[in-house]
Amino acid sequence: MKHYVNRYYITEVDRYSDTIYCHHAVMGEKLIPEHKHEKGQFLYTEGGVVYLNTPEQSYFLPARHYIWIPAGMPHSIHPSTPEVIMRNLYFPVSASDDTFFHRTAIYPVDDLLMELMMFTNRWNGNIHPEEESRYGIAKSFKLLLPELSRGALPLALPYPDDARLVKIVEYLDRHIAENIGFKHIADQFRISERSLARLFQKELNMSFIQYFTILRMLKGLTLLLDEKLAINEVAAKVGYSSLPTFSNTFTRIVGVRPSEYVKHRGLWDR
Template identity: 70%
Template sequence: MEKEYVNKYYITEVDAVADSIYCHHALLGDSVITEHKHKKGQFLYTEGGVVFLKTSQKSYFLPARHYIWIPPGIKHSIHPSSPNVIMRNLYFPIFETDTDFYDKINIYPVNDLLIELIMFTNRWNGNIFPAEETKYTIAKAFKLVLPELSSSELPLALPYPQHETLKDIVAFLEANISENINFKTLASKFDVSERTLARLFQKELNMSFIQYYTILRMLTALKLLLDDKLSINEVALKVGYSSLPTFSNTFNKIIGVRPSDYVKNKNTLI
């Protein structure tokens, strides 16, 4: 049985020893971990639910069978779908061998080898010191192999707009996610030209309207698929897709697995 988070361990313990690798596997037992940061880089993998991770610039969605890498110094809060989520964390100091892979916050799929490595670390909790040569070498190797095992990052994040009109537009898209809203209609509703709106999305969010809208719909679909009461077809309709094959193909392109496979495996993957 996993222990629960106690005394907000991440504030007091993770950075207490500069060169240690800190390992923590625990049942969250809470609805949120408030904003904080570490001097160490964080590997986060969860089981038993999905997690939103928020920074000052983006909202990230961490689904089943994926992990998120959080570089040192990034302020973030963690919002799980349930207090029963198990969080598996490893916090690493900066090594001279670190590449630019470790400078970016990203979400990556977890393959079978990485699952085995994660579960191997389940025997550890707390600091692993350099003097503990065997344990430290294994834990350090865990970090060093991440770039090799994480070649395909997933675009499971949405940036926050700063422009007031774009904030209203994004809120409208979220509130009307079941409608298939086209770009021309959206521009007309908010009384801006299509050209201006296209520039706003690119400048503010660094992506096109289609990219943003598609990711928003797929992230919403991921959440809905966790509800056993909804069929895949119902989920497709709720995110504005009248064609099930189109929804399935788009989901596969963004998430990396078809919705039918996600539903079939979700109990074993989360």
């Protein structure tokens, strides 16, 4: 497995405008600084937790999921360990592209998509249109993504600009294991409940409970995948006294039951 060398994503991905660029590699470092490509990017990772930051949001990429990054979107990549394996395919923009390709989002990877992706493991570098067989297969992979990726998952949280809300979300992150309610936050920060509700909707385009729930599930994913804690331990650490409630909420947000993550965790980390 290759390692990232000489910031390949800056010098190689966009060298030819009409090629599909394929790269499977061990990260080899704990940060890929902010950059962008002229091509759309399919990114799948194995072997650790990965965060991906754009100017507006922070995304959490768990095992058995991929993220689509539209062309021109600035982003930085933050893996939990340099040993994370990244599987990338970069595709030229086409005027006929589905609206799917204009949105940064995370999707589950089913068995068919996994097989197709692993088939590309034999390729590295530019695939030119003249290479009809390989190029046709790679292009078909892109065209299948909207069909195989029906439900984007809300595994991202926006950044607040309002100074008051910055302090509030930092407080929530520090007290994630506590049973914090909306009124408690309003009282703690001396703001009316009505004003607080408006602040969340205006700044984050979601309610307090939506934000705090997603924050808890992202933390839960980290504890399951990176720290490899038991499900009941994870539930308690993110503020759930009821294991069924945590499990049902996790399933609704992430798209798979936490028991499935525990069951396949070793497989995904290889």
